[in-house]
Every structure is written in structure tokens, then in C-alpha cells.
Amino acid sequence: MSKAGRTAGLIGAAVGVLAAGAAAGVAVERQMIGRRSGQRAQLEAEPFGSLRGTPHVFTADDGVELYVEIDELKRSRRPAAPPKRRLRRKTPDGPEDLTLIFAHGYGLNMDCWHFERRDLAGIGTMIFYDQRSHGRSGRSPKENVTIEQLGRDLYGILQKFAPSGPVILIGHSMGGMSIMAMAEQHPEIFGDRIIGVGLCSTSAGALDQTPIALPGRAGMLVRRLATPTVAALARIPDVVERGRKAGTDISYLLTRKYSFGSEVPPAFTEFVNEMIAATPISVIAEFYPIFALHNKYSALEPLQKVECVVVGGDSDHLTPFEHSEEIVRHVPGAELVEVKNCGHLGLIEHHREFTAALLGMIERAEQSLGHR
Numbered sequence: 198m199s200k201a202g203r204t205a206g207l208i209g210a211a212v213g214v215l216a217a218g219a220a221a222g223v224a225v226e227r228q229m230i231g232r233r234s235g236q237r238a239q240l241e242a243e244p245f246g247s248l249r250g251t252p253h254v255f256t257a258d259d260g261v262e263l264y265v266e267i268d269e270l271k272r273s274r275r276p277a278a279p280p281k282r283r284l285r286r287k288t289p290d291g292p293e294d295l296t297l298i299f300a301h302g303y304g305l306n307m308d309c310w311h312f313e314r315r316d317l318a319g320i321g322t323m324i325f326y327d328q329r330s331h332g333r334s335g336r337s338p339k340e341n342v343t344i345e346q347l348g349r350d351l352y353g354i355l356q357k358f359a360p361s362g363p364v365i366l367i368g369h370s371m372g373g374m375s376i377m378a379m380a381e382q383h384p385e386i387f388g389d390r391i392i393g394v395g396l397c398s399t400s401a402g403a404l405d406q407t408p409i410a411l412p413g414r415a416g417m418l419v420r421r422l423a424t425p426t427v428a429a430l431a432r433i434p435d436v437v438e439r440g441r442k443a444g445t446d447i448s449y450l451l452t453r454k455y456s457f458g459s460e461v462p463p464a465f466t467e468f469v470n471e472m473i474a475a476t477p478i479s480v481i482a483e484f485y486p487i488f489a490l491h492n493k494y495s496a497l498e499p500l501q502k503v504e505c506v507v508v509g510g511d512s513d514h515l516t517p518f519e520h521s522e523e524i525v526r527h528v529p530g531a532e533l534v535e536v537k538n539c540g541h542l543g544l545i546e547h548h549r550e551f552t553a554a555l556l557g558m559i560e561r562a563e564q565s566l567g568h569r
Contacts, residue, residue: 242464243311243464245308245311245464245468246308246311246468248268248308248311248314248315249266250266250267250268250269250323250325251266251267251268251269252264252265252266253265253266253267253358255326255353255354255357255358257329257346257349257350257353258349258353259337259338259341259346261329261334261335261336261337261338261341261350262334262335263326263327263328263329263334263335263350263354264307264326264327264332264333264334265324265325265326265354265358266307266324266325266326267322267323267324267325267358268314268318268322268323268324268325269322270294270319270321270322271319293361293362293363294321294322294362295320295321295322295362295363295364295365295559295562295563296321296322296323296324296358296359296362296363296364296365297317297320297321297322297323297324297364297365297366297367297559298323298324298326298351298354298355298359298364298365298366298367299313299314299323299324299325299326299367299368299372300326300328300347300351300366300367300368300369300371300372300373300375300376301325301327301328301331301368301369301370301371301372302368302369302370302371302372302373302398302399303370303371303484303488304331304472304473304476304480304481304484305331305332305369305469305472305473305476306327306331306332306333306472306475307325307326307327307332308332308468308472309369309469309472309542309544309545310325310369310544311468311545312544312545312548312549312551312552313367313544313548313551313552313555316548316552317552317555317556317559320559321365322359324354324358324359326354328347328350328371328372328375329341329342329346329347329350330342330480330483330484331476331480332475336480337483339483342483342484342487343487344371344374344375344377344378344487344490344491344493345378345381345382347371347374347375347378348375348376348377348378348379348380348381348382349378349379349382350375351366351375351376351378351379352379352382352383355379355390362390363390363392363562363566364390364391364392365391365392365393365394365395365558365559365562366379366391366393366394366395367394367395367397367555368394368395368396368397368399369397369398369399369544370397370398370399370515370516370541371399371484371488372397372399373396373397373398373399373400374399374400374401374488374491374493376394376396377401377493377496377497378493378496380493380496380497380499380500381493381495381496384496384498384499387499387500387502387503388499388502388503391503392503392504392562392565392566393503393504393505393558393559393561393562394500394503394504394505394506394558395505395506395508395554395555395558396505396506396507396508396521396524397508397509397543397544397551397555398508398509398510398513398515398516398521398541398542398543398544399507399509399516399520399521399524400491400516400520400523400524401491401492401493401494401496401497401520401523401524401527402491402492402493402494403492403520403523404488404489404491404516404520405488405489407516407517407520448470448473448474449466449467449470452466452469452470452473453466455514455515455540455541456469456540456541456542456545456546457539457540457541457542457546458510458511458512458513458538458539458540458543458546459512459538459539459540459546459547461545461546465545465546468545469542469545494523494527497524497527497528498527498528500528500531501528501529501530501531503562504558504559504561504562504565505528505530505531505532505558506531506532506533506534506554506555506557506558507521507524507525507528507531507532507533507534508521508534508536508543508550508551508554508555509521509534509535509536509539509543510535510536510537510538510539510540510541510543510546510547511535511536511537511538511539512538512539512540513539513540513541513543514540514541515541516541518535521533521535532554532557532558534550534554536550536551
């Protein structure tokens with residue numbers, strides 16, 4: 198047998214072992230589902246994807262249509278607990294209310310902000326959008342699948358839907374990178390229009406030096422093989438999409454392993470799994486290489502002019518907490534929040550801690566408005 202044949206055989210055997218282990222894990226998981234407490238059952242009943250705002254369509258500078266939803270500030274609404282103050286800046290024409298813009302991460306859509314959208318309601322107008330090629334937004338030309346373009350998309354949404362008044366930007370993973378790209382392109386609006394930034398489970402660079410799936414050299418090997426492997430899979434999308442549907446239980450376990458750092462209700466995993474599964478393999482393949490090229494440390498300086506919080510999980514395998522620490526080293530004065538037993542989707546897994554950190558940043562931004 199040739200060396201290539203032996204290698205293929207070893208890979209096949211490894212896949213078989215992983216599949217068998219995953220199948221066994223699924224069986225155990227399904228047995229555990231029936232033993233949940235009343236509190237767990239209540240969490241499972243969370244109506245994910247049910248929070249909807251006024252729909253809009255924004256046409257980006259290259260013609261791609263982005264789907265946007267706006268939760269308008271209702272002055273009769275009582276903010277949900279914990280109590281929150283409505284943020285306003287005084288102007289000669291009267292007070293201006295705050296606008297919050299949320300940018301989601303790779304392979305997800307705006308619904309990933311479910312808990313933050315629910316618990317921050319009433320602070321100000323909230324804008325959510327699906328990144329290009331994700332969710333309900335239009336497909337991007339391949340040549341415009343860049344972090345820089347995501348920054349231009351975010352700036353366009355800011356200009357269109359929040360043309361005046363104070364703004365806070367909140368981004369998760371790739372959404373945080375979008376904010377960094379906009380800061381590089383428009384540093385002048387930070388400390389002026391932009392008064393606060395929340396960066397959740399993200400990185401400013403060096404992701405190509407971060408092992409994935411496995412620690413050390415094995416993880417770096419997996420990273421090097423990931424790009425050509427995903428590209429190859431994208432050439433047979435029909436086969437891959439059928440496999441994703443057939444391998445639901447295995448994908449469920451992989452989602453749980455790489456999204457969360459603690460035991461979460463199965464509904465949380467299923468919710469994330471559905472968002473990822475809804476993202477075509479061709480989109481996954483087009484976007485994946487841009488993260489190895491991402492380097493925005495030099496773009497972080499404008500964030501020193503605003504209230505900034507950087508939140509990450511200690512068990513994040515995709516953007517390890519060291520990346521959050523590195524961001525804060527480049528943004529003196531930013532608050533760093535480490536959430537224990539937390540993976541990459543901490544905004545769902547430990548949403549109370551993430552929301553509390555964001556709320557603290559928002560309240561400090563309010564205080565800064567009072568000194569202008």
C-alpha cells in the first residue's frame with residue numbers, strides 16, 4: 198500500500214473512532230435529557246429566535262443587501278430587571294437617545310444576541326443586522342469577503358440608521374473584528390459619535406498562531422489543514438449539506454464542545470447548531486481564511502477614547518482569553534472581564550455575566566456623556 202493510501206486509511210480509522218465515540222456520547226446525552234430539573238426545563242423553554250424588530254434592508258457600498266432589524270425605543274416601556282437608565286445626550290435641540298449596534302460572529306446570525314436583546318431592552322434604540330452572506334442578508338462577492346469590508350458595512354449601517362446621537366458598538370468574535378476595522382477606517386468618530394465599545398470573545402490578530410481542536414503541534418497541524426479541507430468540501434456542497442443533516446447528533450456534540458465551556462441546556466446547543474447549520478458550507482469556506490490574515494492591533498488606539506469592555510471565556514478554544522488580554526494591553530483603561538467555565542458562545546452560555554459587563558460599560562458611557 199502506498200504512503201498516501203496508508204495515510205487515508207489512518208484518517209478513515211480516526212474518523213470512525215470519533216464517530217463511534219460521538220454516537221455513544223449522543224446516547225448518554227439523550228438519557229441525561231430525561232433527568233433535568235425543573236429549572237433546566239424552564240431554560241429549555243426559552244423562545245430563541247422569537248425576538249423581532251422592525252425589518253429594514255441596507256444596501257452596502259458594493260450592492261449587497263444586508264438584513265437589519267431595529268428595536269425602537271418605546272418611551273412607555275419599563276426596562277427589564279436589572280433596572281437601567283435611558284441614556285441621553287443634551288444638545289441645543291434637546292436630548293438625543295442612545296443607539297446600540299450589535300454585530301454577530303462567523304457562522305451565526307443576529308439571533309445569537311437573544312439574551313442581550315431581551316435584557317438590555319429599554320436602554321435605547323437597538324440595531325441588529327446579519328453580516329453579509331449570513332442569516333437573511335445577501336451573498337457577498339468572494340472578493341469582498343474581508344474584515345475591511347465588514348467594517349465598511351458596519352459604518353454604512355451606522356450612517357443610515359443612526360445618523361445622529363451617541364452610539365455604542367457591541368461585537369462578538371467576527372463582529373468585534375468588524376468594529377476594529379471600522380475604527381481603523383474612521384478613527385475620528387470614536388470619542389465623538391461612538392461613546393462605548395463592547396468586545397465579546399474576539400481577537401485583534403495572530404489567530405493563525407492559535408491551535409484548534411487539539412493542543413500544541415497537533416492543533417497547529419489541524420489549523421494548517423483546515424483551510425484546504427474546508428475549500429475542498431465547498432466544491433461538493435450538495436454532498437456536504439446532506440452529510441450535515443445526516444450527522445445532526447455528531448454536529449450537536451461538536452457544537453457543544455467548541456461553543457461552550459460548561460454543561461448547558463441542550464436547547465442552547467441546538468439553537469447554536471441550527472444557526473451554524475443554516476450557514477452554507479461555501480460561506481464557511483469563503484470566510485475561514487480571512488481570520489488568519491486578521492491583524493488590527495494598530496487599529497485599537499481609537500478605542501482608548503471611549504468606554505470599552507473586553508469580555509472572554511477561560512475555556513474559549515476559538516479565540517482564547519489570551520487574545521482578550523492582548524487587546525486590553527493595546528487599549529489602556531479598558532475593562533477586562535474573564536468568565537469562568539465559559540467557551541466561545543459566552544453571550545449565550547453565561548449571558549448574565551456578559552450582559553452585566555456590557556451594562557457596566559454602558560453606564561460608564563452615560564457618565565461620560567454628563568461631562569461633555
